Amino acid sequence: MAAGQPGGLDGSILRCRIAYLSMEIAIQPEMHTYAGGLGVLAGDTARTAADLDLPMVFLTLASHEGYLRQEIDDAGQQIDHPDPWTLADWATPLDAAVAVRIEGRPVWVRPWVHVLAGPGGHKVPILLLDTRLQVNDPADQMITDRLYGGDETMRLKQEMVLGIGGERLLAALGFAIETFHLNEGHAALLAAERLRRYPAGSVVQSSDCLRHDVEQVRSECVFTTHTPVEAGHDRFRYDTSMRLLGNFMELYELQLLAGTENLNMTRLALSLSGFVNGVARAHGATARRMFPGYRIRDITNGIHAGTWAHPAMARLFDEVAPGWRHAPEELVNADQLSDGRIWKAHQEAKAELIAYAAEKTGVLLRADLPLVGYARRMTGYKRLELIFSDLQRLRMIARDQPFQLVMAGKAHPRDTAGKELIRSLHENMRMLSPDLPAAFLGGYDMEVAKRFVSGADVWLNTPLPPLEASGTSGMKAALNGGLNLSVLDGWWAEAWVEGVTGWAITGDDPAGHADALYEKLSRTVLPLYFDNRERWIWMMKEALSKIGSRFNSQQMMRRYASEAYLR
Template identity: 35%
Template sequence: MKKLPKVAYFCMEYGLDPKFKIYSGGLGILAGDILKAAKDLNFPMVGIGIKWKQGYVDQYISEDGKVVDTYREYNYDFLEDTGITVDVEIKQRKYTLKVWKVEKFNNVPLYLLDADVVGNENRLITSQLYGWFAEERVAQEIILGVGGIRALRKLGIDVDVYHFNDNHPVFAGIELIREKMEKGMNFNEALEATREEIVFTTHTPVPAGNEVHSHRLLEYIGAYLNLDYWQMKRLGGDPFSMTVAALRMSRISNGVAQLHKETANNMWKNVEGASKIIGITNGVHNGTWQDKRIVKAFNEGKSLLEVHNELKKELIEFVEKKEGIRLDAEKLLIGFARRAAPYKRSNLIFYDEEIIGPYLKSGKIQIIFAGKAHPNDYEGKNIISDIVKMTQKYPNSVVFLQNYDMEIGAMLTRGCDVWLNNPRRPQEASGTSGMKAAMNGVLNCSILDGWWPEACIHGVNGWQFGDGFGVDDFQTLEELDEHDAKALYKVLLEEIVPTYYNNKKKWEEMMRKSIETTQERFSAARMLKEYYDLMYIKRKP
């Protein structure tokens, strides 16, 4: 068998374990799942990231229903000190970065860079994941990208492929170009040689997720390295787009679902010199997210509902312990857990209270919400506050679980009956929480966005609503929201509720079909094999 290329996987965050707070959400969970799949498959890969001292924000609800951000410091005794430090320059000052290693969570080696070192002017740069503003963000990305390349060199790890997961690691590409120019190549030669080494995964189609910075800021912080304005402009334009630069510095790129591939190609079609964007649909790590009891029952052809009801009761006890509210195990339980971003429309189900209100009042429909808003996203925080108001209005059937994390995600994607997802199509890149739910027999009810168009067999392994309409099909977002809310109510009240209460046999058949159609097809193992086959291994043209 031909030797596989050695891959260095760069990501701003990693979700490996609930206790290890260096992740914020889906991007980090995906990265953690990839490192675990690489370990399972014995693939030659290492991860490069940052040791976030305070992690992402902790978020709670105050007594008056407002979102409150809090931070605390974490100490981890399982991190291995590599004994290695590397230097980077930020604002013309030397920063020494300590390099830690972690392999504790059945993952391939993950190396984490840490600026909390005596002598550094600002030891807090690696404190908060996605904290503060543009200056700190660029400094953090220099630490990840430039520090990451220098750490690999000092560790003696020979790398064939550098995989940039999202646009944050772009300065690793600038560092690779700088290295080559230092050895005598001109800029064009260095760029071409670097392109052969980099692959790139683009994520969100939402503009806010694609960072843009002024050249003045980049030069001031130190991101130019030894390049000049015209070379940097050629890579990222002016202002400097991190995503555009990543597309131009990589030999191949991918979107994270087949629909997202189309969206991304359309979004970036005018970028000259961009790499081809293919589609590799995300997957999740079965060993982390799929409950062993449900797998056993599925494999042995035993009752799935029996096991599911056990998991549902565990979730209900978990909710009671967290929030002091006791839900009814006999009643339909819907889960909705994701970042509180406006396009995800967390509160869409409340669109017409005259329709949904009676079901919530009677408890015939129960809903658990979870999710965080970015500390600077006031619209997202308002969405959470709206949901909190509904928990006060329907205290026995609507719950908001505070401080969303991996543990809450695992409990919800195992214990709910239905997994709801209603982004404005096509703004959801993938949506891996739905995959976790599906392979636990929790039935998806979702807009045809992200991964769901590839998986959905309506009425067989879950349900779709909205019929594929999206932001380009209506003159205003209000019209789209009204259309989708009506479609949701129709499927929920005419198909899901009657099936749950009157046809348990069909419900269990759908659970079995849900697991059967997703557990391999949407696994991290399948995804990683596709990365090797389609991205990492160079194919002759």
């Protein structure tokens, strides 16, 4: 790094004008700074910023102990372990630190930087915020240890470090940020910290003064909300909040902005952001119903095609769409691929998934039978158990038209219902054996996900509508020739063309979705695979060209740049 620049960052990096804050970012598989889809999206966003030469800097927590290393015991129970990694192997410490006052004492926050370089040499810095410093109280050193770890108090401390500490570090390092993008409400306190920087219009109960200050901050802040599940929005009791925040802001000020009953981080971000969006058309409509009175747009999530395409597929793309990594819209030409070559490439990826499942679980799957993949966070509204609603019916389907099932997903360490779901899935798999070969791959992470989405023939998704925000795993499967079989919610409501890009599990009454799933699987999906391979491969190409060319992070970021960042 060039000498003489603030914080040890070189001048080209300091020209960043957009800051993107996320509690988790999936940067590299070896960097355990993510838990699931929110972090993977943030990582794809950073990789796309590097591809498109966007002047962005990203901030997240160091998360020394990771989120969760999942072990599955012989009874199908999830066993939780820390997932430590070595920060110094992947990032460089910067010569700067700022203090965030928590419970009346200063907590020092130091940034480390990991730099992503795009194909054209554009550098995107990712700052990892670290409180594991000797100067801090031992309890405060642990704030940036475990992602989403601890109780309500620890979570608020983490959000203070990300929002307040992140804003102060950007200033201390010499960044002249014009737009702050809050990826979920975890970083909402950044907007409150920005409000404190405008003393000429300090917040009082006068609506005129409040409007003046809020508009100042709103012109700088973009907020993306991801969760349509009410319980998923962070709320903190005001007695806890004021004890931790101290004199950061008066109670009545926070109540005006974040709600009277508790400190609602989503409400705070909504109040202080000039551009707010959901992450799919359907989710935008859901968010507008949840939060009336706010203007909420929608920008559908996308995936970083260069990251998620299997190498065998990527080689084919290079022939028919040479610029696809920078401009995935060129993948519209993927329907020109020959049937034999696209089938062969997909079978190569499928063989790798089958071999991995055998290595990890001992379950022997077959390359000549359709493979259904399903991997999500293990929580109730995702309804991963839906396919097991009628075991006898499922057994009969599998006996008549053999297929295989591969599943994965983690439950939060404190989610006892999610852990029970994992145990129940294993029990159902055992009960259906040997009629339905099934494997559950523990330790689901970015690397395992790549195997899943590239090797599955069918990608299953059965969330309870309208509780799916977007979902991106199905996009990754389609990029690799997989066909989606999904409830019409989230992104799939936009991408679905029945019998072309995949199939929908339909029905106004969610109670009927299991029956609809069995009908579609037994009467449409499996017969097509066995009886009309030519049509199946045609659908693979249609899904790839129509979904891969549209649902990608390049298109997503071009929309953010034109609609949100350049307001």
